[in-house]
Amino acid sequence: MSSGKVQMSPAWTIPGYLEVRDGRLSINGVDAVKLVEEYNSPLFVFSEARIRANIDRLKHAAEVVDRPIKFCYASKANSNMAILRTVLEAGIDVEVNSGGELFKALRAGFRPDQIIFNGTSKSNDEIDSMLIRFMK
Numbered sequence: 001m002s003s004g005k006v007q008m009s010p011a012w013t014i015p016g017y018l019e020v021r022d023g024r025l026s027i028n029g030v031d032a033v034k035l036v037e038e039y040n041s042p043l044f045v046f047s048e049a050r051i052r053a054n055i056d057r058l059k060h061a062a063e064v065v066d067r068p069i070k071f072c073y074a075s076k077a078n079s080n081m082a083i084l085r086t087v088l089e090a091g092i093d094v095e096v097n098s099g100g101e102l103f104k105a106l107r108a109g110f111r112p113d114q115i116i117f118n119g120t121s122k123s124n125d126e127i128d129s130m131l132i133r134f135m136k
Contacts, residue, residue, distance in 0.1 A: 017050045046078075048086050055090040072116055075101045084108035099126035 025032040072095040097119035
């Protein structure tokens with residue numbers, strides 16, 4: 001006879017990516033405590049698989065609605081080079097808001113036609129830098 005208890009996952013659980021396994025946080029199937037033991041703390045952990053899955057879901061949604069949609073990753077959210085390369089490899093473009101973000105997007109391998117450079121408060125140097133790179 002069952003006890004009637006239902007095992008509930010925390011609200012933040014993302015099956016296969018972020019979950020509790022054996023009472024410990026697991027990220028992409030890797031024990032978070034083991035990651036801290038190996039790399040120390042504080043530690044930022046990102047899931048390349050989850051980033052790619054999110055982008056695939058967006059691209060699939062665009063196919064379903066059959067409308068021209070351009071997806072751009074907002075580099076302001078996180079301009080870590082590995083994340084930018086993952087976004088590029090997954091097949092979407094990037095939106096940048098500063099000269100530094102533009103530099104990193106280009107360094108990650110985005111072509112000028114894959115970059116949207118917008119936002120307010122651009123310095124003359126940032127605008128000149130963008131124009132020089134985009135006019136080549």
